[in-house]
Amino acid sequence: MWEDINAASFGKVRKVVTANQTIVGGVLCGLTVKLRGWENEFEDQPLDVNLRKRAQFLQDEMRLGIEKVAALLTSNKTAPG
Numbered sequence: 001m002w003e004d005i006n007a008a009s010f011g012k013v014r015k016v017v018t019a020n021q022t023i024v025g026g027v028l029c030g031l032t033v034k035l036r037g038w039e040n041e042f043e044d045q046p047l048d049v050n051l052r053k054r055a056q057f058l059q060d061e062m063r064l065g066i067e068k069v070a071a072l073l074t075s076n077k078t079a080p081g
Helices: 007-042 051-075
Strands: none
Touching: 007 051
């Protein structure tokens, strides 16, 4: 790729880098929000308290976030060519 760099090949690399920045930023943002929600909900409780509530949080909050991250990854797949 770097042996014969030109405007077109540079543009392709730039597109891949930009797409990956979006993915990484989206994943980190989503993870931060969900972890803060978990901390706010459960930080003062022993691990064995409210197991049902913890499971419900994972199902309701984390699953939605994981689905959004998966959609983000699918919609931003770009490969150099």
